[in-house]
Each structure stands twice: as structure tokens, then as C-alpha cells.
Amino acid sequence: MRIFIDADACPxxxxxxxxxxxxxxxxxxxxxxxxxxxxxxxxxxxIVEAGPDAADDWIAAEAEAGDIVVTNDxxxxxxxxxKAGQAIAPNGRLFTADSIGQALASxxxxxxxxxxxxxxxxxxxxxxxxxxxxxxxLDEAVRRSRRAPQP
Numbered sequence: 001m002r003i004f005i006d007a008d009a010c011p012x013x014x015x016x017x018x019x020x021x022x023x024x025x026x027x028x029x030x031x032x033x034x035x036x037x038x039x040x041x042x043x044x045x046x047i048v049e050a051g052p053d054a055a056d057d058w059i060a061a062e063a064e065a066g067d068i069v070v071t072n073d074x075x076x077x078x079x080x081x082x083k084a085g086q087a088i089a090p091n092g093r094l095f096t097a098d099s100i101g102q103a104l105a106s107x108x109x110x111x112x113x114x115x116x117x118x119x120x121x122x123x124x125x126x127x128x129x130x131x132x133x134x135x136x137x138l139d140e141a142v143r144r145s146r147r148a149p150q151p
Contacts, residue, residue, distance in 0.1 A: 001145045003138075004059045006071035007031040011126050012090045012134050016070055017043060019138050028062070030055045066145045068138070074100070086141045091126070092133025094141070 003020050005013055007029045017038055020027040029037050030046045032054055037043050048054040056076040063069055065084035071077055077087035077095035087095040 001025060001066045001068070001142070002063075003027045004063055004067060004069045005029045006055055006059060006069065006073060006076060007035050008033070008055065009072070010070060010090055012070065012131060015131065015135055016138065019135065019142065023142050025142065028059075030059050066148060068141050068145060070138070086145065088134065088137050088141055090134055091130040092135075092137040094137050 003016055003025055005016055005027065007013060008031045010016075013029065013035075016027060017040070019025075020042060021040070025042065027043045028046055029035055029043065030048060032048050032050045034047065035045065037045050046058065048058045056071075056073055056079075059069055059071070060076060060079040060083075063080050063083055063085045067080070067083075067085040069076065069080045069085060069087045070090060071080075071087060072089050074095070077089075078100050080087045081095060081097055081100055089095070
């Protein structure tokens with residue numbers, strides 16, 4: 001089991017490092033630019049080419065069943081779920097087989113609204129409660145992966 005971080009705009013990298021260290025899990029920080037990571041044999045940096053989906057494509061190709069991906073990207077979350085992995089947003093929202101369809105539909109609707117020129121206001125600011133929900137969701141995801149039968 002590994003944790004992948006879709007890292008370019010991820011506000012919870014430090015939290016992932018702490019949880020991964022507690023469980024002794026390998027963590028892969030994926031971005032299209034240099035991001036500082038703590039010195040640890042369990043944490044590796046993967047820099048991909050610049051491009052809108054380069055990090056997502058790399059993570060989707062590398063992730064396997066049981067892996068955990070931290071991302072706000074809904075299409076990436078869907079790809080991870082199809083490979084029997086888990087996907088968690090930085091605000092603690094767990095993407096599931098039951099919720100991903102609605103998340104994709106909502107995303108498509110919002111893209112359509114924005115394409116008409118309407119201002120949608122963007123996401124709400126990241127809060128302390130989001131960080132707390134994320135830590136709880138990541139800890140639960142690790143425990144779920146550890147309990148799952150290995151292929």
C-alpha cells in the first residue's frame with residue numbers, strides 16, 4: 001500500500017507525511033514542479049512534465065489496488081476507484097463508487113455554467129475543520145486498506 005499525493009495545490013501534504021510515517025507507508029509526491037519534501041526513505045518526489053493532466057495520468061498509471069490517492073481531481077478519483085484504490089480530497093471527502101457519479105455530474109454542470117461566462121464563486125476557503133476531517137478520513141482509509149484482502 002502506498003499513498004500518492006496530487007501535490008501541486010494540495011494543502012495537506014504535511015498531514016499525509018505524519019500519517020504515513022506513523023504507519024510506515026511509502027508516499028509519492030507527484031507534481032509538475034519541484035516541491036520540497038522532508039528527508040525520509042519513505043517519501044519520494046515524482047516530477048512530471050508540465051500539462052493539465054500529466055500528474056493525474058502518472059498517478060492513475062502507477063496506482064494499484066489498495067493504494068490511497070489524495071486529490072481534488074474528480075476524474076482522477078474515478079480512475080483510482082476503478083483500480084480498487086481509495087481517493088480522498090484534502091477536505092476529507094472520501095470518493096466512493098456510490099458518490100463518484102454524482103461528483104462527476106456536478107463537476108460537468110459547473111463547467112458548463114462557467115463556460116457560459118457566469119461567475120460561480122469558487123470553492124470555500126480551506127479551514128481547520130477540513131484538515132481535521134482529512135486526517136480522520138486518511139487514517140480510516142489506511143486501516144481499510146490494511147484489512148482488505150491482498151490480490
